[in-house]
Every structure is written in C-alpha cells, then in structure tokens.
Amino acid sequence: MPHGHSHNHGQDCGHEATDVDHALEMGIEYSLFKKIDMDNLECLNEELEGSGKKVFKAYENRLNHADFVQSDADEELLFNIPFTGNIKLKGIIIVGANDNTHPNKVRLFKNRPKMTFDDARAKADQEFELTRDPRGEIEYSPKVVTFSSVHHLSLHFPSNFGDDATRIYYIGEVMIIEFNYNEKILTSHFLYKGLRGEFSESHYHGVTICTYEARPNVSDHKNEAFDGVNRTIQ
Known part of the structure; x- marks a missing residue:
C-alpha cells in the first residue's frame, strides 16, 4: 500500500461540487506553473529534448496526452525546477499512464540547483x-515546514511500475509565492481546499490587500502545521 496519501472519497458537504466547478477551482489553483522559470528548467534523461518542460x-x-516526457x-x-521567486510548496499532482510506465516514486530536493543523478543519490x-x-485525482502534500522559502525544486523519479521507460503527462504544484518586483513586494497565497488566496501589493502611498476565498472550509483555517498528508481530489 502506498504511503502518505488517502483514497478517501468522502461526500461531506464541504466537498460537494459539480465537475465543472471543481475543474475551474483546480485550474485556478494549479495555474502556478506560470511562476516556474521555464527558460532554465531542466529535465535529465528525457528522450526528446525540451519535452520535460511541456508537462x-x-x-x-492535464489529460491532453499529446505532450509528455518519456525517459531515454x-x-x-x-x-531541476527554478522559480521566479520564493515559494512555499503545498502539494503535487503527477499524471501518468495507467500502465507500468507510470512512476512509482518521487523524491523531492529543496534549493539544490543543477542536480545530477549522482547528486540525487543523496x-x-x-x-x-x-x-x-x-486522471490527476491524487495530491501529495509535502511537509510545510520543510518546503518553505523554496527558490529551486528538484524532482527525482527513480523508477516506475516495471517498464523500461517512465512516461509523465502532467506535473502540477500548489504553492505560496513571495517575490520582489522592482520596489514592490508581491505576495500570493494559494491554498488547497476552498480556493483561498491572498495578494498584497506594497506601494509608497500605502498597502493594498485583496483576499479571495471560494467555498470556505473550516479545515482550511486550522493550523498549517498539519504536514505530510495527501488528499484525494474529489
């Protein structure tokens, strides 16, 4: 049995949503791939050069299988994933095929740029x-304390379920972003469940703060120290 994630598909009121509403919320939440420095993103051992960026x-x-990365x-x-600022990693979704090419493990490294496979033995x-x-229905939740102030993330997929090659269609990440832009301080918060977010912009003449929340959930307001738990997306 895989460790650290749940297959619970509970039907409590806090999780009720139509497929369309849910897809919309997840699309907003997982739009943070735009904060990746794509020009400097690397994928080692990709069969087709540049294909790693497309996932x-x-x-x-996420279910569009035209773009994928396959190992060589x-x-x-x-x-090796650099960001345009500091982020706090909240969750990861990994979509592969429903066969033995799907990776069976992922290993996360924080702030270790330009890692090689030798480095990944650590x-x-x-x-x-x-x-x-x-289908991208399972979210894996990294430890909040460990994965705060992240400017570079390395994801190592060492093996799969028994095939000679590993294939991945989609990697999505939930994160909190904090970065400086000229003399302004921009902060965006995107948290799983309830689509809760905060954005603040600091100016010379004051501070503007906007808070966004859709379908608030009581559990969203609990202590963030609850780490290492994976959620099955309803």
Whole structure:
C-alpha cells in the first residue's frame, strides 16, 4: 500500500461540487506553473529534448496526452525546477499512464540547483510512494515546514511500475509565492481546499490587500502545521 496519501472519497458537504466547478477551482489553483522559470528548467534523461518542460501546463490540459516526457536510457527522470521567486510548496499532482510506465516514486530536493543523478543519490528532503493516477485525482502534500522559502525544486523519479521507460503527462504544484518586483513586494497565497488566496501589493502611498476565498472550509483555517498528508481530489 502506498504511503502518505488517502483514497478517501468522502461526500461531506464541504466537498460537494459539480465537475465543472471543481475543474475551474483546480485550474485556478494549479495555474502556478506560470511562476516556474521555464527558460532554465531542466529535465535529465528525457528522450526528446525540451519535452520535460511541456508537462508543466494548465490543470485543464492535464489529460491532453499529446505532450509528455518519456525517459531515454533507463526509467529515471530528474527535473531541476527554478522559480521566479520564493515559494512555499503545498502539494503535487503527477499524471501518468495507467500502465507500468507510470512512476512509482518521487523524491523531492529543496534549493539544490543543477542536480545530477549522482547528486540525487543523496538523502531526499522528502519522498512519496506513488499510485497510478491517470486522471490527476491524487495530491501529495509535502511537509510545510520543510518546503518553505523554496527558490529551486528538484524532482527525482527513480523508477516506475516495471517498464523500461517512465512516461509523465502532467506535473502540477500548489504553492505560496513571495517575490520582489522592482520596489514592490508581491505576495500570493494559494491554498488547497476552498480556493483561498491572498495578494498584497506594497506601494509608497500605502498597502493594498485583496483576499479571495471560494467555498470556505473550516479545515482550511486550522493550523498549517498539519504536514505530510495527501488528499484525494474529489
């Protein structure tokens, strides 16, 4: 049994939503791939050069199998992902095929730019046993304390379910973003469940703060110290 994630599909009121509403919310939440520095993103051992960048896309395109990355020499893949600012990682979704090419483990490394496969032999900051997820329904939740102030994230996929090559269609990330733009301080908060977000912009003549929340959930306002729990997306 894979560790650290739940297959609970509870039908409590806090989770009720139509498929359209849910897709809309997740699309907004997972739009943060735009904060990745795509020009400097690397994928090691990709069969087709540049294909690794294409799996970071809009949530609503996660089931579009036209774009994917497949490993070359063996089943390993290693992504070096720089961000345009500091982020706090809240969750990851990984979509693969419903076969043995789907990765069965991901290992996360914080703030270690330009990692190689030799570097990836070191102890990871966190790792997850993966379940085949062809529809992007499972979110893996990194430790909040560990994955705060992240400017670079490396994702190492060491193996799959038994195929010679690993194939990935989509990688999505939930994160909180904090970055400086000229003399303004911009902060965006996007949290899973309830689509809760905050954006603040600091000016010379004052501070403007906007708070956005859709379908608030009581659990969203609990202590963020609840780490390492994966949620199955309803």
